[in-house]
Amino acid sequence: MAxxxxxxxxxxxxxxxxxxxxxxxxxxxxGSFFLIWFFLVGVWxxxxxxxxxxxxxxxxxxxxxx
Numbered sequence: 001m002a003x004x005x006x007x008x009x010x011x012x013x014x015x016x017x018x019x020x021x022x023x024x025x026x027x028x029x030x031g032s033f034f035l036i037w038f039f040l041v042g043v044w045x046x047x048x049x050x051x052x053x054x055x056x057x058x059x060x061x062x063x064x065x066x
Contacts (some may be wrong), residue, residue, distance in 0.1 A: 008036050018053055
């Protein structure tokens with residue numbers, strides 16, 4: 001159970017860090033932690049945030065190749 005909680009903590013903190021680009025505190029990723037924990041509801045909120053990050057990454061990678 002401790003490993004599951006650590007994975008949820010790590011993913012929530014990494015998502016918040018990727019979105020903000022600065023070190024985050026516990027309050028910054030507290031909501032994401034619970035949205036990931038309650039996956040059936042949280043997936044509807046978390047997935048668009050991940051899609052936005054991925055789209056931004058693809059744009060910067062495309063510009064770097066040209």
